[in-house]
Amino acid sequence: MAEADLAVQVCYATAGRQWMQALNVAPGTTLHQAILASGILLENPEIDLSVCKVGLFGKLKPLDTVLRAQDRVEIYRPLTADPMESRRRRAVKRAMAE
DSSP: OOOOOEEEEEEEEOSSOEEEEEEEEOTTOBHHHHHHHHTHHHHOTTOOTTTSEEEETTEEOOTTOBOOTTOEEEEEOOOSSOHHHHHHHHHHHHHHHO
16 A cells, blocks of 8 residues: 655745745655755746755755655745844944934
């Protein structure tokens, strides 16, 4: 008896658009295989998996991670601003307001 397919979701967001694709994959499917099967790379050619980090439910994972049922595969964009610099600017702004 063959195992049932697993329901997963592949997600990616830009500043102007959210992309979510539900799909069924075979047991043993990896993050990378699910991303390829979703078609997201064809619709979003700016995604470079050698640069973009990926994860499951907000936790970074390698592309060879085997998926489980109901996993949400997330493709993360590179940061456009340094988080430390953003915090410094907010702190200065707050200090000036006081």
